[in-house]
Amino acid sequence: MSFTHKMPFEWQVGLRYTRAGRRSGRNTFISFISAISMAGIGLGVAALIIVLSVYNGFQKEVTARMLSVLGHIEIYQMGGPMTDWHATARSAFANPEVTGAAPFVELQALLAHGGDVLRPAIVRGILPEEEGKVSDIPRQVKQGSLAGLKAGEQAIVLGIELARALDVKVGGKVAMALSEGGLSGGTPAMRTFTVAGIFEAGHNEFDSSLAYVHLADGQQLLNLAGPYGLRLKIEDMDQAPEVAFQLKQSMPGDLLVRDWSKLNANWFAAVQTQKRMMFIILTLIIAVAAFNLVATLVMTVTDKQADIAILRTLGASPRSIMKVFMVQGALVGVVGTALGVAGGVLIAMNVGTIVPAIETLLGLKFLSKDIYFISAVPSDLRWGDVAAIGGTAVGLAFVATLYPSWWAARVKPAEALRYE
Numbered sequence: 001m002s003f004t005h006k007m008p009f010e011w012q013v014g015l016r017y018t019r020a021g022r023r024s025g026r027n028t029f030i031s032f033i034s035a036i037s038m039a040g041i042g043l044g045v046a047a048l049i050i051v052l053s054v055y056n057g058f059q060k061e062v063t064a065r066m067l068s069v070l071g072h073i074e075i076y077q078m079g080g081p082m083t084d085w086h087a088t089a090r091s092a093f094a095n096p097e098v099t100g101a102a103p104f105v106e107l108q109a110l111l112a113h114g115g116d117v118l119r120p121a122i123v124r125g126i127l128p129e130e131e132g133k134v135s136d137i138p139r140q141v142k143q144g145s146l147a148g149l150k151a152g153e154q155a156i157v158l159g160i161e162l163a164r165a166l167d168v169k170v171g172g173k174v175a176m177a178l179s180e181g182g183l184s185g186g187t188p189a190m191r192t193f194t195v196a197g198i199f200e201a202g203h204n205e206f207d208s209s210l211a212y213v214h215l216a217d218g219q220q221l222l223n224l225a226g227p228y229g230l231r232l233k234i235e236d237m238d239q240a241p242e243v244a245f246q247l248k249q250s251m252p253g254d255l256l257v258r259d260w261s262k263l264n265a266n267w268f269a270a271v272q273t274q275k276r277m278m279f280i281i282l283t284l285i286i287a288v289a290a291f292n293l294v295a296t297l298v299m300t301v302t303d304k305q306a307d308i309a310i311l312r313t314l315g316a317s318p319r320s321i322m323k324v325f326m327v328q329g330a331l332v333g334v335v336g337t338a339l340g341v342a343g344g345v346l347i348a349m350n351v352g353t354i355v356p357a358i359e360t361l362l363g364l365k366f367l368s369k370d371i372y373f374i375s376a377v378p379s380d381l382r383w384g385d386v387a388a389i390g391g392t393a394v395g396l397a398f399v400a401t402l403y404p405s406w407w408a409a410r411v412k413p414a415e416a417l418r419y420e
Contacts, residue, residue, distance in 0.1 A: 125218015
């Protein structure tokens with residue numbers, strides 16, 4: 001006995017209608033429309049998986065480049081400088097997730113070179129020997145060295161775009177304009193710094209507006225007796241909110257603890273909003289295919305009036321008739337979704353190979369390194385997204401079966417057979 005013979009008759013009939021015989025032109029046309037519905041669902045699912053994977057890839061790439069400069073967690077001393085940062089660092093290391101700590105100060109200034117160009121900059125005071133424990137800046141220095149920052153020598157390391165805008169190279173001089181006494185106000189003062197290095201973080205915001213000086217020079221510029229606070233690196237950056245909460249509860253003193261998601265809250269909120277809107281917009285493609293499925297089932301019900309009447313005469317209940325057409329529609333949705341998931345996952349996992357091949361074939365570059373901070377299209381396939389997309393597609397297909405199935409169940413055998 002074959003497998004199909006063991007199925008309930010509703011499944012057997014639904015499968016047969018899905019395959020729609022080709023003995024008449026009308027059945028062939030219904031079969032064609034059913035295939036179009038299946039293809040539409042598959043294309044919508046694949047497109048949604050690919051787009052969200054690329055979107056996730058961009059988000060992951062940007063986040064990684066941001067965190068190569070920023071700390072995972074920042075701790076500030078409320079009411080003044082952190083005069084004993086070593087003690088605070090030891091307290092932070094009591095949490096096993098913390099792997100690195102480094103002190104810092106930060107100020108805003110204007111940098112000039114040659115008197116012609118003036119650029120705003122965020123200037124951070126750091127300890128060069130400690131900075132590598134919390135960021136990748138020491139490895140991102142392309143010219144010179146971060147070790148060139150020495151206390152009292154008025155040295156500075158610039159982002160590559162900032163150095164280019166100022167037209168200055170390693171060994172050159174830049175003037176820094178800031179308020180006398182730092183945050184305390186006063187008349188503007190000019191300090192001269194020697195460029196000790198140039199770094200490239202790969203993120204335009206940092207490369208064009210960030211500069212580093214020695215922690216001692218930064219404290220002197222701000223008239224502080226110690227750093228603002230500490231930047232921490234932890235084992236798993238995704239656990240930063242939870243670790244920050246633990247540190248707030250366990251560390252002594254009046255401290256402000258912020259994780260990287262809070263430091264960049266507006267950016268991440270915008271990214272999540274855009275991703276949700278992208279999901280909704282592309283889901284409309286699947287919804288269009290589902291509406292097409294409604295038309296397919298209505299045509300099938302109209303064409304199979306006699307079959308429905310015979311099934312009813314043989315004892316099939318209206319509920320069974322509903323099941324027949326729900327099985328047909330659900331199969332179209334499930335098969336279309338499965339094909340879309342397979343195609344979408346395959347493409348999303350090979351974007352790094354497919355995009356360069358298309359670029360070579362068409363002779364163009366989608367992401368120019370001169371314009372964008374990354375030159376390759378990234379992809380980050382997340383199975384949670386795949387599950388959500390697949391579930392949404394199957395759900396829409398199932399909803400599309402309800403009205404045609406209900407209509408089929410209301411067919412009256414006598415009226416349907418009258419004209420046969």
